Amino acid sequence: MIGGIVIRRVLRAMLTMFLVVTFAFFVLRLTGDPVSAMMPDDTDPAIMEQMREDWGLNRPLAEQYVDYWWRLVQGDFGNAFRDGRPALEIVGERIPATLKLTLSGFAFIVLVGFPLGILAAVNRGSPMDRAIMTISVTGFSLPNFFLGILLILIFSVQLRWLPAFGSERWYHLLMPVFTLGTAGAAVIARFVRSSMLEVLNAPYIRAARARGMPERAIVWRVALPNAAIPSITVLGFMVGALISGSIVTETVFAWPGIGRLLIDSVAQRELAIVQTIVMLTALSMVVANLTVDLLYLVIDPRQRYATGTGE
Amino acid sequence: MADQTTDMPSETPELEEKIGVIRKMARSPLLVRIAFGWLAMIFFVALTAQWIMPYDPESTNLLSRLRPPGSTDRNGGFHLFGTDHIGRDLFSRLLSAIQLTMSVAVFGTLFGAIVGSTIGFVAARYRGWIDDVIMVLVDFQASMPFVIIALSVIAVTGTGNLLLFILLVGFQGWERYARITRGLTMSAVNHGYAAALRMLGAGTFRVYFRHILPNIVAAIIVQITINFPETVLLETAMSFLGVGIQPPNTSLGNLLSYGRDYLLNAWWIAAVPGFAIFFTTLAMSIVGDWLRDTLDPMTKDRR
Numbered sequence: 001m002i003g004g005i006v007i008r009r010v011l012r013a014m015l016t017m018f019l020v021v022t023f024a025f026f027v028l029r030l031t032g033d034p035v036s037a038m039m040p041d042d043t044d045p046a047i048m049e050q051m052r053e054d055w056g057l058n059r060p061l062a063e064q065y066v067d068y069w070w071r072l073v074q075g076d077f078g079n080a081f082r083d084g085r086p087a088l089e090i091v092g093e094r095i096p097a098t099l100k101l102t103l104s105g106f107a108f109i110v111l112v113g114f115p116l117g118i119l120a121a122v123n124r125g126s127p128m129d130r131a132i133m134t135i136s137v138t139g140f141s142l143p144n145f146f147l148g149i150l151l152i153l154i155f156s157v158q159l160r161w162l163p164a165f166g167s168e169r170w171y172h173l174l175m176p177v178f179t180l181g182t183a184g185a186a187v188i189a190r191f192v193r194s195s196m197l198e199v200l201n202a203p204y205i206r207a208a209r210a211r212g213m214p215e216r217a218i219v220w221r222v223a224l225p226n227a228a229i230p231s232i233t234v235l236g237f238m239v240g241a242l243i244s245g246s247i248v249t250e251t252v253f254a255w256p257g258i259g260r261l262l263i264d265s266v267a268q269r270e271l272a273i274v275q276t277i278v279m280l281t282a283l284s285m286v287v288a289n290l291t292v293d294l295l296y297l298v299i300d301p302r303q304r305y306a307t308g309t310g311e
Numbered sequence: 312m313a314d315q316t317t318d319m320p321s322e323t324p325e326l327e328e329k330i331g332v333i334r335k336m337a338r339s340p341l342l343v344r345i346a347f348g349w350l351a352m353i354f355f356v357a358l359t360a361q362w363i364m365p366y367d368p369e370s371t372n373l374l375s376r377l378r379p380p381g382s383t384d385r386n387g388g389f390h391l392f393g394t395d396h397i398g399r400d401l402f403s404r405l406l407s408a409i410q411l412t413m414s415v416a417v418f419g420t421l422f423g424a425i426v427g428s429t430i431g432f433v434a435a436r437y438r439g440w441i442d443d444v445i446m447v448l449v450d451f452q453a454s455m456p457f458v459i460i461a462l463s464v465i466a467v468t469g470t471g472n473l474l475l476f477i478l479l480v481g482f483q484g485w486e487r488y489a490r491i492t493r494g495l496t497m498s499a500v501n502h503g504y505a506a507a508l509r510m511l512g513a514g515t516f517r518v519y520f521r522h523i524l525p526n527i528v529a530a531i532i533v534q535i536t537i538n539f540p541e542t543v544l545l546e547t548a549m550s551f552l553g554v555g556i557q558p559p560n561t562s563l564g565n566l567l568s569y570g571r572d573y574l575l576n577a578w579w580i581a582a583v584p585g586f587a588i589f590f591t592t593l594a595m596s597i598v599g600d601w602l603r604d605t606l607d608p609m610t611k612d613r614r
Contacts, residue, residue: 016450019451021449023451027464037479141596142593143547143588144548145348145564145567147549149571240456244456261460262462263552263554266463266466269467269469274466281456285455295508
């Protein structure tokens with residue numbers, strides 16, 4: 001039973017990766033001629049023809065597609081146009097900076113979002129609840145690119161507490177992580193609040209109260225674990241939000257990660273780098289979704305017996 | 312949208328429900344009314360920007376560069392929000408940027424809604440392998456951040472194609488329209504009236520536009536209210552990053568990105584468009600939340 005579900009989820013993840021590779025192939029081949037997209041307009045036609053020959057662009061599409069797969073399997077994601085280095089190598093150098101930023105952002109979302117949501121639910125209807133929900137709506141509506149600039153204006157320009165750029169010291173992380181994590185923390189706080197409220201109204205909570213269980217124990221030991229289960233799905237969505245958010249955050253704070261590399265590469269039409277980043281993103285998304293699905297199976301026994309595709 | 316309430320187990324006739332919504336709007340909290348007011352103003356500006364802007368937003372004046380808000384230049388011209396690094400009036404630029412941002416959002420959102428619902432309808436109408444392929448694509452889209460897809464398209468086509476950019480930005484969220492339309496169309500078909508019409512000789516498109524669409528339009532409109540602010544944010548973010556709207560066109564995102572270079576000595580160039588975007592998306596969330604709460608009593612308990 002469980003084995004069947006796991007296999008189905010893994011197959012779905014593989015299907016997604018297959019679609020991403022196919023998408024990348026068709027976007028790169030069919031929306032225009034990659035050679036003329038990458039070369040300046042006044043390039044010698046003979047050179048362009050030579051490049052098409054080298055890249056196999058004159059061959060039938062199906063053959064190119066198989067060849068494309070073959071190269072990817074071997075880890076060949078193409079070379080950067082500007083210095084001829086492998087795109088995978090260029091992207092790889094940027095991974096640590098982005099991981100540092102996104103993992104800290106994820107920690108921020110969990111450590112800020114969950115407590116705020118619980119606090120609001122436990123004090124439902126109180127000024128505290130209203131304040132937290134107001135902060136949440138504000139945090140959610142504040143576009144991250146403007147939040148980053150506001151932080152720089154306040155803490156770097158006015159107060160001169162923090163440097164606007166840099167990535168070596170721990171305090172360099174503060175403003176980028178806040179920029180990256182605020183919207184996510186706001187979403188999680190709202191979600192945890194409503195899922196806590198739902199659980200706190202459940203019959204088994206009333207039963208626990210009736211048995212004289214202390215309120216504190218009800219909230220932390222009974223309600224929270226049950227309310228946290230659906231939040232895992234939302235945390236899974238956060239991976240996508242963190243990836244999109246890091247593109248903006250890294251640009252605002254000149255953070256030397258993948259997001260800024262992506263924007264630079266889009267502007268310079270470094271297609272090999274762009275496709276490498278797209279596939280890396282897809283891979284992290286697929287792994288995140290698969291992890292969420294499998295975590296569910298471990299945590300929530302009901303899922304193991306659920307029929308259907310498990311949406 | 313009042314139609315949605317008729318799905319609820321309620322004995323109130325539909326007309327009274329509609330009057331109830333209007334009454335609730337009149338009694339809405341102050342914050343919601345302020346948000347409505349702000350949005351009304353933004354739409355007014357979007358429609359009338361070229362007539363109400365005090366200066367040509369592109370006319371430069373190097374003698375009055377980086378003037379702070381509320382200052383007067385050498386020729387006695389008043390600048391409500393100051394001037395930028397080449398002496399352009401920021402207020403006029405703001406108005407014209409609001410116009411472009413809102414136009415992109417309106418046309419983009421409508422395009423996405425039409426294309427997405429059509430795809431969903433096609434899936435529900437033809438079923439079989441067409442449905443399978445569409446649902447696989449919907450799942451794929453839901454598992455990829457849209458901005459990554461948009462950026463890879465821009466990487467190939469290059470920046471500067473305004474129409475393509477509007478369509479691209481609007482395409483965000485197509486999978487949600489597709490999913491909603493597909494599900495609702497299938498349940499409408501199950502009600503039997505579509506099959507009855509078909510037997511009477513009505514064609515596919517007649518059945519869809521005249522009979523099914525009116526029944527599902529409320530759900531699509533709710534989805535539009537969710538998608539619209541997301542379209543505004545995607546467009547401004549991409550323009551801010553330099554891969555969206557290109558000069559000489561100016562969106563709120565472009566204005567903000569110019570301001571980034573002058574944070575040290577001219578904060579207003581970034582702050583004015585930034586707050587304009589922030590207040591607009593905030594107003595949309597407040598109004599959207601309130602609308603969904605008001606129209607759907609089921610969620611009232613949880614907020």
